[in-house]
Amino acid sequence: MREGHQGTGPGAITPDGCAVELYERLPAGTEPDIIAAAVPAGAHILELGCGVGRVTHPLLERGFTVTAVDESPEMLRRVRGARTICSPIEDLELGETFDVVMLASFLVHAGDAEVRRGLLRTCARHVARDGCVLIQREGGDYHINVPRERVDPAGCTVRILSAEPVGDGVNSVRAEYVFPDATWTQTFRSRPLTTEQFEEALAEAGLTVDRYLTEDGVWVRAVREGTR
Template sequence: MTDIAPDGSPVAFYRRLPATGEPELIHGAVVAGASVLDLGCGPGRIAGPLAALGHPVTGVDNGAGMIAALPAGVEGIVGDAATVRLGRRFGAALLASHLVNDPANGAAFVATAAAHLEPGGVVIGETYPPGWDPAGAVGRVSHLGDAEIVLRSATLDGDRLEAVVRYGVDGVEWSQAFTARVLDETGLRALLADAGLRFDRWLDRPGWFVATA
C-alpha cells in the first residue's frame, strides 16, 4: 500500500471499503437524477453507487491516486476541496467523511459546497452525531467489507478531538492520527450559516444532515 494520499490515507485500503447504505440515503434526499459534487470523494466508495443510481457525479480529491481509482461513470478532478471552484453548479454537494469536522478547513469545505449549489440544491454532510462519546468508542472494533477499523485512543478537550485509528486488512495493520472539531447542533448550524446555508434536517442515519441555501 505505497500509494498514499496527501492526508495519509492509503489508496489501496480505501478501495477495499464498500458503501454501507450512504448512496441510497443520499439518493433518497435529493431530486431524482440530480447532479452530485462529491468533495473529498476518495476512490468512489459513495460516488460509484450514486452514479449507478442515475446521478451524474463529479468527484474532487487532492489525491491523484484516489481520482485514478474512481469507477467508470464518475468524473474525477484532482483538486483541493477547500478551495476548488469549478465554475459549475450541482443539484447536491456532498461533504461525507466528517469534512465539516476538520478544524482547519471545515468552514472552507462548507463554503466550497455552498458555492457549487444550483438554485434549490442541497448540501448533504456527515458530522459526529450530537452526544457522541469518543472515549466510549475506544477499543471498539468495526468492519467494512474485509477491513478492520479500531479507534485506539481519543482525547476530547472542549470541542477538539485528538485520536488515533488503527486499520487492518489482509494481515497488514497501520495507525493514523487525526484531529477533529466535534460540533453540537448549534455549532453545526453556525458553521453552515457562515457559508450562507441553513440547517434543514437530520437524515435517518446518525450524524447525516441536509442543508439548503
C-alpha cells in the same frame, strides 16, 4: 502530510493520512441509500472528497451523474465513470452549480476552523439555488466512546484507539484498520461540534439545515438560507 495527520501501512498515503489501498477495500455501507433517498432521481452530484470512489460508484449505478473531487491524484485514479477534478476542496472554483453538493467522511469536523469555513463556502457557492448540500457529521459519542471497535462487512476490524485533546477544542484521533493480510493506521485532527455549533458554522456559510436525515443526526440535508 498535513500538520497532525499521518498514516501507516501498505501503498500510497494521502496528505491527510488516508491509505489508498485501504479505501479500495472498504464497502460503501448505507451511505448511497441515504443519499439517494434525500435527492431527486438522476441529480447531478458534486462529491467533495470522493477518495477512490467508494460512494461515487454506487451513486453512478443508481443513475446519478457525479463530478468527483479529491486532492489526491492517487485516489482519483481509482474512480471510474465520473468526471474527476484534482483540487483541495477549499480552493475549488468551478464556476457552475449542482443539484446536490456532498461533503461526507466527517470533513466538516476539520481541526483547522479556517479549513472548515473554506469547505462550507465551497459547498455554498456550488449548490444550485433550489439544490441541497448533504453533510456527514460525526456521531455524538465519536470522541468519548473510546477505545471501541467494530468488524466491517469487508472483514476489517476498525478500531478508534484514542481521541486526545491537542488544544483549541481539537482532538488527535488515532484509528486502526486490521485485515487478515494487512494493517493500516491513521492519525488525524478533528474538532467535535455540538448541533448548535454545527448549525452556526452552516449559517456562517449562508446555509441552513433543511432536515436531519438519520435519527443519530449524522447525515444532514442543508439548503441555501432563504430557500426552505
